[in-house]
Amino acid sequence: MMKFAIWVPLFDELSDPLEVARLAAAAEEAGWDGFFVWDQLWWSPPVRAVSDPWITLSAIATATERLRLGPMVTPVARRRPTKLLRETTTLDLLARGRLTLGVGLGSDRFAGEFSKTGEELDDRVRAEQMDETLAILAAGWTGEPVNHHGKHFLVDDVEFLPRPASGRIPVWAAGFPGNAKPVRRAARYDGFFPVHLTSPDQLAEPAAVLRDLRGTLDGYDIAVALEPSADPRPYAAVGATWCLTETNPATLRRADVRALIAAGPPR
Numbered sequence: 014m015m016k017f018a019i020w021v022p023l024f025d026e027l028s029d030p031l032e033v034a035r036l037a038a039a040a041e042e043a044g045w046d047g048f049f050v051w052d053q054l055w056w057s058p059p060v061r062a063v064s065d066p067w068i069t070l071s072a073i074a075t076a077t078e079r080l081r082l083g084p085m086v087t088p089v090a091r092r093r094p095t096k097l098l099r100e101t102t103t104l105d106l107l108a109r110g111r112l113t114l115g116v117g118l119g120s121d122r123f124a125g126e127f128s129k130t131g132e133e134l135d136d137r138v139r140a141e142q143m144d145e146t147l148a149i150l151a152a153g154w155t156g157e158p159v160n161h162h163g164k165h166f167l168v169d170d171v172e173f174l175p176r177p178a179s180g181r182i183p184v185w186a187a188g189f190p191g192n193a194k195p196v197r198r199a200a201r202y203d204g205f206f207p208v209h210l211t212s213p214d215q216l217a218e219p220a221a222v223l224r225d226l227r228g229t230l231d232g233y234d235i236a237v238a239l240e241p242s243a244d245p246r247p248y249a250a251v252g253a254t255w256c257l258t259e260t261n262p263a264t265l266r267r268a269d270v271r272a273l274i275a276a277g278p279p280r
Contacts, residue, residue, distance in 0.1 A: 015249045017278030018047030019270070020085055020238060020257035023069055026267040028062040034072035036267075040274045041077045048073055049085035049115065049257060056124050060262055067100055074108035081111050085236075085257065086187045086206060088119025090139035091132055094146040094166050095173075098153040102177045110179035114150075115206055117187035118143060140194070141165060147184065147202070154181050185236060190219045200226035204234035204255075213247040220252035241273055 019040050021027055027036075037048040050073075052066045066084045073082050089097070105112040118139050121127040133139050145163040152159045153173040161168040185204035188195020196219045199205035205223060207216060216237065224230050236255035237248045245256040256279075260270060 015245060015253060015280075016046035016081075016255050017245075017280065018049055018081070018236075018255060018257045019045055019274060020049045020051075020259045021270060022051040022053065022056070022060075022260070022262045022265065023064040023066060024051075024053075024056060024060045024262050024265055025062050026265060027270065028064040030064055030069040030072045032267065033064075033069050034076040036270060036274060037073040037080060037082070038076045039271065041080045043274055043277045045080065045274065045278050047081040047113075047255070047257075048077070049083055049113075052084040052087040053124065054126050054130070056262060067104065070104055070112075071107055074104060074111070077111075078109075079111075081113055082108060083113040084115055085113075086115035086117035086119075086185070088126075088139075089116045089146045090142040091119060091127070092146070094149040095153075095168060095171070097146065098150050098173055101150065101182055102154065102173065102175065105177040105179055105182050106175065108178070110177070112177070112179070113183045113185060113204070115185045115187060116143065116147065117206075117208070138165075144198070150184075151181070183234070185234060190215045193222075196222050197226065199223065204236060206236045206238075208238070210237055210248075213251050216248060216253060217251045224252075241279075245279060 027033055040048050050066045055063050070082055101114055118136055127134055142165045145166050149161050149168055154177055156174055156176045158170050158172045159168045160170050183203040185206045186199035186202050187206040187208050190207040200223050234254045235252050236257055237253045238257045238259045241258050
């Protein structure tokens, strides 16, 4: 059965972490299954105020008991692997095993987040950095000493304790459904988050590829972001397990999000 989540940018009227935590608590009471947030440093006009996702997610974790939560998605190459390892573990402990880590390459074209801060612009290099970081996370979550001597990162015999509450935090890898490499990467982890879908037909091919690569999609998640008015059933028919109800950052209003939450998930 498909699960349903609220997915919001932490912009303007939703830049207050306490208010977002209250919205998450309301979503839990209304029967939603998850609450996910964007991970952006800033955004293009008319957006002005932007909050940090990790601190906001900590507030959400303490305000809820059942909701699955997480960044959707964090641009991994913008983060130091060992710092991300500590953050994810601590947040999962705070949430008592409810964290899902959404990961992706990120993009400079929406807000210039990479070019304006001197970050890596080459997609191939950021993909290498992301793969190394995910390997470090997987090793660190085991509680065993991490020895990683890679092209981009070094971790020399360091033990990261405590372990996450869930043992190993689920990872959903984002990517455009028509690109083969993101789908192959997603097959190695726990879920796939195809970005900029416009129809269920776009999901059918990557879902079939994932099934072939993994042998089965049992226990595997495919999350789709849909507008509140969209029918999730055709996406569920081709393999989607989560529907993330999205909001437009250009027209984002707290009252609209509150009304969407109160209406409950479209089961």
